[in-house]
Amino acid sequence: xxxxxxxxxxxxxxxxxxxxxxxxxxxxxxxxxxxxxxxxxxxxxxxxxxxxxxxxxxxxxxxxxxxxxxxxxxxxxxxxxxxxxxxxxxxxxxxxxxxxxxxxxxxxxxxxxxxxxxxxxxxxxxxxxxxxxxxxxxxxxxxxxxxxxxxxxxxxxxxxxxxxxxxxxxxxxxxxxxxxxxxxxxxxxxxxxxxxxxxxxxxxxxxxxxxxxxxxxxxxxxxxxxxxxxxxxxxxxxxxxxxxxxxxxxxxxxxxxxxxxxxxxxxxxxxxxxxxxxxxxxxxxxxxxxxxxxxxxxxxxxxxxxxxxxxxxxxxxxxxxxxxxxxxxxxxxxxxxxxxxxxxxxxxxxxxxxxxxxxxxxxxxxxxx
Numbered sequence: 001x002x003x004x005x006x007x008x009x010x011x012x013x014x015x016x017x018x019x020x021x022x023x024x025x026x027x028x029x030x031x032x033x034x035x036x037x038x039x040x041x042x043x044x045x046x047x048x049x050x051x052x053x054x055x056x057x058x059x060x061x062x063x064x065x066x067x068x069x070x071x072x073x074x075x076x077x078x079x080x081x082x083x084x085x086x087x088x089x090x091x092x093x094x095x096x097x098x099x100x101x102x103x104x105x106x107x108x109x110x111x112x113x114x115x116x117x118x119x120x121x122x123x124x125x126x127x128x129x130x131x132x133x134x135x136x137x138x139x140x141x142x143x144x145x146x147x148x149x150x151x152x153x154x155x156x157x158x159x160x161x162x163x164x165x166x167x168x169x170x171x172x173x174x175x176x177x178x179x180x181x182x183x184x185x186x187x188x189x190x191x192x193x194x195x196x197x198x199x200x201x202x203x204x205x206x207x208x209x210x211x212x213x214x215x216x217x218x219x220x221x222x223x224x225x226x227x228x229x230x231x232x233x234x235x236x237x238x239x240x241x242x243x244x245x246x247x248x249x250x251x252x253x254x255x256x257x258x259x260x261x262x263x264x265x266x267x268x269x270x271x272x273x274x275x276x277x278x279x280x281x282x283x284x285x286x287x288x289x290x291x292x293x294x295x296x297x298x299x300x301x302x303x304x305x306x307x308x309x310x311x312x313x314x315x316x317x318x319x320x321x322x323x324x325x326x327x328x329x330x331x332x333x334x335x336x337x338x339x340x341x342x343x344x345x346x347x348x349x350x351x352x353x354x355x356x357x358x359x360x361x362x363x364x365x366x367x368x369x
């Protein structure tokens with residue numbers, strides 16, 4: 001009797017296993033037929049150095065040191081990037097007779113990925129305002145929330161910067177709430193079998209910002225073998241992030257206001273700089289910033305091929321030069337009032353610059369690009 005029961009149990013176990021296998025195989029065939037594939041990491045050029053290290057609050061930050069990147073195209077050139085102990089990128093000469101610091105924050109556009117130190121707009125601002133100390137805290141992959149966290153870290157030091165500039169790109173919205181797509185892309189670009197964690201923000205019931213510690217994309221077993229597993233994995237990630245994803249614009253708006261409040265509490269002038277933004281978003285954010293009297297400069301430019309690093313796509317020196325000129329014109333007058341020693345590279349105050357920004361406006365007030 002016991003032997004018969006054992007045979008029945010074995011039969012049911014084998015039958016169940018076969019059924020599960022057939023269902024799994026069928027699901028795999030259907031998922032692949034729909035055009036989906038197993039999860040695949042994106043293998044970056046192994047010759048590129050790793051310039052970031054994990055940070056329990058920010059997610060990641062620069063590693064101190066000088067790094068050499070090979071040319072991104074046959075027509076390009078090798079690029080050197082140097083980062084200081086405070087995670088800021090090199091900006092050239094030290095401060096002159098003035099004592100004020102201009103701190104820039106933002107993503108890889110501000111960081112200047114794929115271009116040399118002296119080609120970034122932060123370096124060029126240092127050249128235009130030699131009596132000031134310009135610090136470049138731009139980090140690749142950062143959104144508004146991570147920039148706010150780093151801004152608060154920098155503001156806690158004394159003396160606080162005289163001015164903080166935030167290089168704003170509309171793509172920061174999805175980063176601020178850590179959408180499933182953004183988390184997945186970061187995981188795909190991480191070194192094999194590693195994850196990247198991203199801090200994110202959501203809205204509280206009262207409309208304020210709720211801060212969340214770094215979170216990473218869920219990586220399930222068999223994801224690189226099975227399209228069905230990868231499909232379910234991403235479905236789970238989307239479901240858990242759905243509510244916060246719908247808040248991305250509202251969260252970004254509140255984060256900009258928190259940046260202003262943090263700067264105001266430290267006596268630091270704050271200016272939002274539009275670097276890349278379509279007309280709809282530009283109009284929406286311009287209205288928000290004017291309403292709350294947040295200074296901004298419309299330096300947005302289309303990312304045309306002539307403005308891109310070949311075979312990479314990041315802004316090249318030509319676009320950084322355009323940005324530097326626009327930013328200098330917007331902040332010159334403000335710096336003059338904050339620190340009389342803030343002179344242009346020619347030794348003269350930038351005449352009339354920053355008047356529009358001081359009213360919470362910028363080029364967008366006279367016309368869009």
